[in-house]
Amino acid sequence: MSEEKLIILDTDIGDDTDDALAMLLLLKFDNVRLLGVTTVFKNTPLRARLAKRILQLAGRGDIPVYAGYGKPYVGQPKLDDGFVQYTPEIDGDSCRPNNIDERNGDEAVDFIIDNAKRYGKDLTVLAIGPYTNIAKAYERDPKAMSGCNTVCMGGCFYEQFVEYNVAMDPEACDILFKSDMSTTFIGADVTWQAQLNDEQTRKVLSLHNDGLTGYCAELVRLWKSKCWFNPVLHDPLAAYYVIDDSICTTEQVWSEVELKGEHTRGLTVNIDHFFKYLQHKTPGKKRIRCAKTVDADRFISIFLHKTFET
Numbered sequence: 001m002s003e004e005k006l007i008i009l010d011t012d013i014g015d016d017t018d019d020a021l022a023m024l025l026l027l028k029f030d031n032v033r034l035l036g037v038t039t040v041f042k043n044t045p046l047r048a049r050l051a052k053r054i055l056q057l058a059g060r061g062d063i064p065v066y067a068g069y070g071k072p073y074v075g076q077p078k079l080d081d082g083f084v085q086y087t088p089e090i091d092g093d094s095c096r097p098n099n100i101d102e103r104n105g106d107e108a109v110d111f112i113i114d115n116a117k118r119y120g121k122d123l124t125v126l127a128i129g130p131y132t133n134i135a136k137a138y139e140r141d142p143k144a145m146s147g148c149n150t151v152c153m154g155g156c157f158y159e160q161f162v163e164y165n166v167a168m169d170p171e172a173c174d175i176l177f178k179s180d181m182s183t184t185f186i187g188a189d190v191t192w193q194a195q196l197n198d199e200q201t202r203k204v205l206s207l208h209n210d211g212l213t214g215y216c217a218e219l220v221r222l223w224k225s226k227c228w229f230n231p232v233l234h235d236p237l238a239a240y241y242v243i244d245d246s247i248c249t250t251e252q253v254w255s256e257v258e259l260k261g262e263h264t265r266g267l268t269v270n271i272d273h274f275f276k277y278l279q280h281k282t283p284g285k286k287r288i289r290c291a292k293t294v295d296a297d298r299f300i301s302i303f304l305h306k307t308f309e310t
Helices: 018-027 044-057 106-122 132-140 142-146 170-178 198-205 212-224 234-243 296-307
Strands: 005-011 032-039 065-067 123-127 149-153 182-186 248-257 268-270 287-294
Touching (some): 005 018, 005 044, 005 106, 005 234, 018 032, 018 044, 018 296, 032 044, 032 106, 044 065, 044 212, 065 106, 106 132, 106 142, 123 132, 123 234, 132 142, 132 170, 149 234, 170 248, 198 212, 198 296, 234 296
Parallel strands (some): 005 032, 005 123, 032 065, 123 149, 149 182
Antiparallel strands (some): 248 268, 248 287
16 A cells, blocks of 8 residues: 555535545545546536645645636536635635636646646546546546546446436536446445444534534535534545555446436446356456445544544
8 A cells, every 4th residue: 555646636625524624634645646626517716625625724825726627518517616615715816727718627627638648547536526527637638537446436236226427427427437437436325334423423514623524514604504414525535546556446347327218317227237147248248347346444443544534
């Protein structure tokens, strides 16, 4: 685990609090070299400001942040800011994204492609929001994107559940599924197992300081004021998988994205399960590597120790 990890984080930070917690976790590992952050979905400049604020609090304001694509491939997202935690602290010029045209995601995609070309298989693009930026990067330069690694939080492969990151841009996920990129999906059926209990949640909510952990605890408090359930470490688990892939077991499944269903649009269908009554396998089908199990207790213990207990 001491090997240096080169990571670009692609995030819809500002809705569920787990994106900020994933950033916090990555910044706590000495062997993680965070090359940059790109934001995706709806108000990407605002999301970029929040990411920049977290980096500044970590003393890493030098890490570039680019506002990526806000619109999915099909249709229009709802243009309000959802749960984006906009505060006066992220309203200054020091928290502006690095791209000149904040509403044009081209520079964010170029940043991903340029680093994929430079670092190849040593780079992991960690996508913890809808996959619009990643899909556009692949369309623009499939060779570069096929040469690096991609880890996505999203999908749901062992339960019937339309997961948010896929559902917000199913066409983008479909592009990834059909590509020849080296991609691993950490699905919601696995990440839901990494939920803080009441005692763990109270400890996080009780933290108050002027630093990075205090700011992230405040984001959790703001989120918890609107949500009845305890934080689920969806995105932090995907982030930690990049650092230590022994935390999850994975397997290759034949999965396709449902694009047309009235109730199932965005469902990541595990077609192997549909055909499990057959004695023979289904050869010649594109398979997706996805997480099947997680050592949830070990992960939660590591997460809390690295982030809120030090």
